[in-house]
Amino acid sequence: KQEVTQIPAALSVPEGENLVLNCSFTDSAIYNLQWFRQDPGKGLTSLLLIQSSQREQTSGRLNASLDKSSGRSTLYIAASQPGDSATYLCALGGSGGSNYKLTFGKGTLLTVNP
Amino acid sequence: SQTIHQWPATLVQPVGSPLSLECTVEGTSNPNLYWYRQAAGRGLQLLFYSVGIGQISSEVPQNLSASRPQDRQFILSSKKLLLSDSGFYLCAWRGSGYGYTFGSGTRLTVV
Numbered sequence: 001k002q003e004v005t006q007i008p009a010a011l012s013v014p015e016g017e018n019l020v021l022n023c024s025f026t027d028s029a030i031y032n033l034q035w036f037r038q039d040p041g042k043g044l045t046s047l048l049l050i051q052s053s054q055r056e057q058t059s060g061r062l063n064a065s066l067d068k069s070s071g072r073s074t075l076y077i078a079a080s081q082p083g084d085s086a087t088y089l090c091a092l093g094g095s096g097g098s099n100y101k102l103t104f105g106k107g108t109l110l111t112v113n114p
Numbered sequence: 115s116q117t118i119h120q121w122p123a124t125l126v127q128p129v130g131s132p133l134s135l136e137c138t139v140e141g142t143s144n145p146n147l148y149w150y151r152q153a154a155g156r157g158l159q160l161l162f163y164s165v166g167i168g169q170i171s172s173e174v175p176q177n178l179s180a181s182r183p184q185d186r187q188f189i190l191s192s193k194k195l196l197l198s199d200s201g202f203y204l205c206a207w208r209g210s211g212y213g214y215t216f217g218s219g220t221r222l223t224v225v
Binding site for chain 2: 031032034036041042043044045046049051089091093100101102104105106107
């Protein structure tokens with residue numbers, strides 16, 4: 001059974017700081033990994049999707065890496081802004097097939113202070 | 115472009131009342147659709163998924179049911195709500211590349 005752990009559970013940083021969020025998983029036989037952002041009381045917004053054959057993906061100030069062999073992914077946020085404050089969720093996609101499912105971590109609550 | 119709609123945004127229902135939450139997807143055909151629940155202090159739990167009309171798979175035994183009457187419509191239901199059914203319900207579909215897109219969610223409070 002895939003288990004996903006996100007560390008730290010909460011993080012508070014001053015504006016402008018670069019930061020790294022961590023995600024670890026127990027089963028390396030994944031299809032892909034997706035990072036989401038969730039604002040309070042809102043749905044999930046997809047940030048980055050990394051296929052199992054890829055090592056990293058970048059979008060603006062965000063960079064996500066994937067190391068299947070070690071069961072780890074990181075989300076790097078450069079020059080953080082107060083608007084980045086949210087919960088960040090890591091989700092692992094299992095093996096392919098029509099019943100493809102995501103397994104989520106519990107998230108990291110990020111607060112960026114002005 | 116593909117969009118996913120979910121309603122209502124919030125719902126307060128008494129214990130024992132019925133429930134119907136609707137999710138529709140636009141801009142795609144024959145999508146894989148999913149219902150997740152997020153309870154306070156817990157992670158996202160997959161409740162149901164559907165690979166086509168009338169095809170429903172349940173992940174956990176519970177007081178809820180799901181139906182897919184049309185290709186792009188996914189409905190979450192209950193005949194009699196329990197207090198433990200309270201939570202944040204999210205509908206999602208799986209796109210090309212197997213990335214997921216989520217709806218805006220429904221906050222259900224059972225009182």
